[in-house]
Amino acid sequence: xxxxxxxxxxxxxxxxxxxxxxxxxxxxxxxxxxxxxxxxxxxxxxxxxxxxxxxxxxxxxxxxxxxxxxxxxxxxxxxxxxxxxxxxxxxxxxxxxxxxxxxxxxxxxxxxxxxxxxxxxxxxxxxxxxxxxxxxxxxxxxxxxxxxxxxxxxxxxxxxxxxxxxxxxxxxxxxxxxxxxxxxxxxxxxxxxxxxxxxxxxxxxxxxxxxxxxxxxxxxxxxxxxxxxxxxxxxxxxxxxxxxxxxxxxxxxxxxxxxxxxxxxxxxxxxxxxxxxxxxxxxxxxxxxxxxxxxxxxxxxxxxxxxxxxxxxxxxxxxxxxxxxxxxxxxxxxxxxxxxxxxxxxxxxxxxxxxxxxxxxxxxxxxxxxxxxxxxxxxxxxxxxxxxxxxxxxxxxxxxxxxxxxxxxxxxxxxxxxxxxxxxxxxxxxxxxxxxxxxxxxxxxxxxxxxx
Amino acid sequence: xxxxxxxxxxxxxxxxxxxxxxxxxxxxxxxxxxxxxxxxxxxxxxxxxxxxxxxxxxxxxxxxx
Numbered sequence: 001x002x003x004x005x006x007x008x009x010x011x012x013x014x015x016x017x018x019x020x021x022x023x024x025x026x027x028x029x030x031x032x033x034x035x036x037x038x039x040x041x042x043x044x045x046x047x048x049x050x051x052x053x054x055x056x057x058x059x060x061x062x063x064x065x066x067x068x069x070x071x072x073x074x075x076x077x078x079x080x081x082x083x084x085x086x087x088x089x090x091x092x093x094x095x096x097x098x099x100x101x102x103x104x105x106x107x108x109x110x111x112x113x114x115x116x117x118x119x120x121x122x123x124x125x126x127x128x129x130x131x132x133x134x135x136x137x138x139x140x141x142x143x144x145x146x147x148x149x150x151x152x153x154x155x156x157x158x159x160x161x162x163x164x165x166x167x168x169x170x171x172x173x174x175x176x177x178x179x180x181x182x183x184x185x186x187x188x189x190x191x192x193x194x195x196x197x198x199x200x201x202x203x204x205x206x207x208x209x210x211x212x213x214x215x216x217x218x219x220x221x222x223x224x225x226x227x228x229x230x231x232x233x234x235x236x237x238x239x240x241x242x243x244x245x246x247x248x249x250x251x252x253x254x255x256x257x258x259x260x261x262x263x264x265x266x267x268x269x270x271x272x273x274x275x276x277x278x279x280x281x282x283x284x285x286x287x288x289x290x291x292x293x294x295x296x297x298x299x300x301x302x303x304x305x306x307x308x309x310x311x312x313x314x315x316x317x318x319x320x321x322x323x324x325x326x327x328x329x330x331x332x333x334x335x336x337x338x339x340x341x342x343x344x345x346x347x348x349x350x351x352x353x354x355x356x357x358x359x360x361x362x363x364x365x366x367x368x369x370x371x372x373x374x375x376x377x378x379x380x381x382x383x384x385x386x387x388x389x390x391x392x393x394x395x396x397x398x399x400x401x402x403x404x405x406x407x408x409x410x411x412x413x414x415x416x417x418x419x420x421x422x423x424x425x426x427x428x429x430x431x432x433x434x435x436x437x438x439x440x441x442x443x444x445x446x447x448x449x450x451x452x
Numbered sequence: 453x454x455x456x457x458x459x460x461x462x463x464x465x466x467x468x469x470x471x472x473x474x475x476x477x478x479x480x481x482x483x484x485x486x487x488x489x490x491x492x493x494x495x496x497x498x499x500x501x502x503x504x505x506x507x508x509x510x511x512x513x514x515x516x517x
Contacts, residue, residue, distance in 0.1 A: 029483060031475060031479070031483060051482045051483055052484075114483075114487040114491075115484070117483070118487075120472060122472070123472050124504075125470075125471060125472065126505055127471050128487070153487060153490075154491065253501045255505060266505075267503065267505045
């Protein structure tokens, strides 16, 4: 580990130390890495890539809650609070001049995306994808933005980019498009998960995501100026693509792609990213975000932290929160709260305001929300459907949910969704004693072993 | 157009195909070489998209506009 904050390679080391990394020594074709990673019970590091002698490739680093906890240096239950704590104490990034990500610089006619081992991932993908991106852009008024957007290989100098969903960068691009100019972007691949989490976090438009990542690290993120665009990227990235989104709007085919919703998405209409410069380490590691689990576990702490914040803003005291894998860490929030009268509904309204969350369940603090049976019990005995179920129509939706029928919105269109809230807290007017669990006579005084 | 790119176009003329199906038919070709040929095909303006994401070859000059 360097004297500064930990980087991508430190995460690989931590996973290795925790027995969570499989090293694959034999040469592997980039067309096979995703399929092989899908068979591994650990994160996977391919140490030899056929046709790409300088490169290694790593994937599925965060495909389980345990691996995410290892990467974040905390327990699995503390992930949301750990993330929220970092968000609340941002640390500004600092500029450096010495950057491993610029060991090798290729620009002009030398730019060739086929020099990078971009993997073929899923059966119905529209092409090979760069899935683990940290995309930096800048707007003259709002400043820097960092997000994560997948890139589909098109030609040695062009990729598609999925810019359909509402985001700050989509707004930046629209503003540039309105002025008929391209939007410069820089894409860093192979960065620490804290940078990825910060990029996924829907921060207010004037908040720098690199400062949030600094808050998560407890140290500033070190940035270096790009070579051909007026942007900065993490100095310790494995490789960086510099270039611009062409001012053509949402007009070019992109996708399908195996989405984090576990299904193949639609073909979409998107802008094109033209690459002007590639910078990289001398011995780069391509980071392949293995869909869907790795994306889901990256989404979960962000959704959970946003839920905690929403509850606190609503003056509701949260006890635990969970964005379950069944909702892809994104569409569902389950929270237990220390409730005062009426706060079951207040909590639902708060949770349903988070991003595209479309199902929220709120319980009391005696329910273990990590235990599905305990949650079912609360839903069964604390809910009266005519009083405790809330439906909100016409809220902001997300394309990759087939039930929103996004294809009907046309090129660049945005879908809407209905939201469902279930208040599974003890109803007002029902004494808590009604929910006292049965207890066995003399249970604690007895030992079964004494009778065997 | 390179011989490999021409072969890909011929495959697509037979029927619409997913990208992976085309890639799988050329596993003997190094990935880098395949991607360069694929770029030639995509750049030719002959390629269209089926609504389910399959690649097709457009039938006429009119379709290519």
